[in-house]
Amino acid sequence: MKTRFKVTIYGIVQGVGFRPFIHKLVKNYHIYGWIRNSNRGVEMEIEGNKFDCLKLFAELKKNTPPLTLIEKIKIKELPPLGFSEFIIKESNSDHKHPLILMPPDISICQDCLRELKDPSNRRYRYPFINCTNCGPRFTIIKDMPYDRDNTTMQDFSMCRDCLEEYHNLVDRRYHAEANACPVCGPQIYLYKGEHKINVTNPILEAQNRLKKGQIGVIKGLGGFHLACDAQNREAVSRIKNIKKRDQKPFALMAESVVKIKKFCFVSALAERFLEGREKPIVLLKKKKAFNLSPDIAPGNAYLGFMLPYTPLHFLLLEKSDLVLVMTSANFSDEPIIIENEDAFQKLSKQVDFLLIHDRKIYNRCDDSVLKIAGNLPIFIRRSRGYAPFPILLPKKSKSVLALGPEEKNTVCITQDRYAFPSQHLGDLKKSESFQAYQEAIGRLMKVFQFEPEVIACDLHPDYLSTHYAQELSEQFKVPLIKVQHHHAHIASCMAENHIKGKVIGVALDGSGFGQDGSIWGGEFLIVSTKEFTRVGHLKYTALPGGEQAILQPWRMAFSYLYSFSGWEADSIYLILKERRLKKDIHLLQQMVDKNINSPLTSSCGRLFDAVASLIGLRDEVDFEGQAAMELEALCQPKYKENYKYQIIYENTGWVVDSGEMFNQIIFDLERKASLNRIATQFHNTITDIIFSQCVKIREKFHINYVVLSGGVFQNSFLLAQTIKRLKEENFKVMIHKKLPPNDACISLGQAIVADIRIRSVRDHS
8 A cells, every 4th residue: 555755854964975875765665756955954755655665764774875874864654646756856945944964075985086097987087076975065065955056066067978977866976966077077277376387187297396396285175285295305394484384293195004104103093094084184103213304293203194085186196105295275373275366376476386276165174183092083173074064962952153262263053952063263363264263154154044042152251252252142132151161171072972960070271261360271170061160270370471471381380480489580590591591580580479461370281381391392382282292202101100299178179289290300300310201200190180189079079970171181191091090990081082172172062051051041030
């Protein structure tokens, strides 16, 4: 007996070949009807034998295209209408409250790679080959539903052959919206300055130029890269000068994992991520001897490698034996370049060539970065390949727009049971970056057809994101909720792990505005998603010069010694005399004594800086976290001891006084102990502090869950040790799995806290 079902499928079901998959599937069951994209997901009506229809539903749950994520299927049985065929209908966008999951960009699949290398294939060596299983998605999508006219591919009309594939039920490119070929699709060009170079094969010519030591600008998937031969020291130095970046590591791209293994240790887990469909940059431990330029990652124990993720990259590296520097084409604190005109204007006079194509990038998207800590992948940056993939929340949320922090910014929107963290948006201090940030927010809201019910932001009154949150709150006439920085850190990790109730939150980072007006960053908290209580922290010390102390760790070395020891400036000068002038030390003493631009901080990040400077590792940094990274690079597990410290109970909770640790470090320096020993024992001390504080908090508050968040936990050595110690004492330890522990996770935490607070207010009104 025939029946009809109306079906709505929610999840990542657009841009992944889902409609063609269904069209092929119904042929097996003699089912008729229609299917279409909508701004709720995918809708279809099917008609046939009821048993066959039920078998089709069962098939949906176990056998779908590789990029599909089905979250929910809504089914309603209706009387039959007598359908006699199955068709793909035009998309529908009439729903007033859309809920769409957008696919991220996916690296070239094996089928397309085979065609790329096949001389008999009409797409042989075509750098924009893609299909329903791979290729650009988020970076080209301007609106939903995901149809060609809603992407930047609308500029290219499909030729007869591509149209035939597009309409061919059994073809891999059936309804592939980005389908293209050399006849009708995007093209690649080589430029010297603003003059096009007429060559038969622009990519091969670019490869030859890279081999000769030239540097180039290469347009990729989500932005432009600066590229050069990583083995050519002069070329790497030129890119450093262009980027105005002296010490920050550069990302690298190699043709294969075999090639990468010549330079780094690659675990099985790291290899899995390198070769996965997202193709992130993976931070890998350096081997001692390798022939890459030492300027790529000076003072760093890791190199950041990725594999080619677009057909253009494969062709650029093919049979070349090259390892390429592939760093984002932007200047310090500015957004990655996505417009051809900007690339010409800003970079054409500084590079030897530009490899440009004419497919527009709509959403800028940096490369994702992760590292392996023990057997755990830790995100450093979640962007291309992952964003805007949603995080499933433990319960439904209001429609919240959370605007994130000042640095390592992401924004996040929540709707229903989904949170959509944006791609990496970077630091917001420059006008260009803030403009790109506002643009990204507008585009996310447009694509998701999102109307906020509440705006969330950081507690810091001077952040640009805070000011913009106020503007948006007034514009949309919705409440604004400000969330303390470290509360947001812990709440985001709780949301990722679906934790309810209260937890011990350990939030260790560089800085976050505290409720007492000080700069927090070494925090021990009792946290629920609604509220938090500060029950412990690192002892306050002055931050002489404010943000200048972040760039000059020697200031923090002085501040800790002066604060903890009460020494005269002359005594401290004797310790730092090889690197600082006496007048510098006395100036800092006056600043601290008179409280001139010397706010108090409990920052764990600044504690790392102080130790790095004290042992002579680094007095100034090019980027935040550099001193800590170099300190971590010295660690050796064979050293098991830790330094002494005190935990004193005060009105604000258990306060950690590390004064004795500094005395012992100075003693070790005087007796010529190895820097490896000192660095390792310092890390062991931080681990012991975390462990001791958690034990004290559990004894008093009877909470066994420990949540770790904050940029300090990007430190693999510290994270692995901390988890091990806590688990040995039977704590349940939770860390970030889907977002970075740094400030990129803040926006999710803000959204979670804002949702529960707005509900609480309305429940009591």
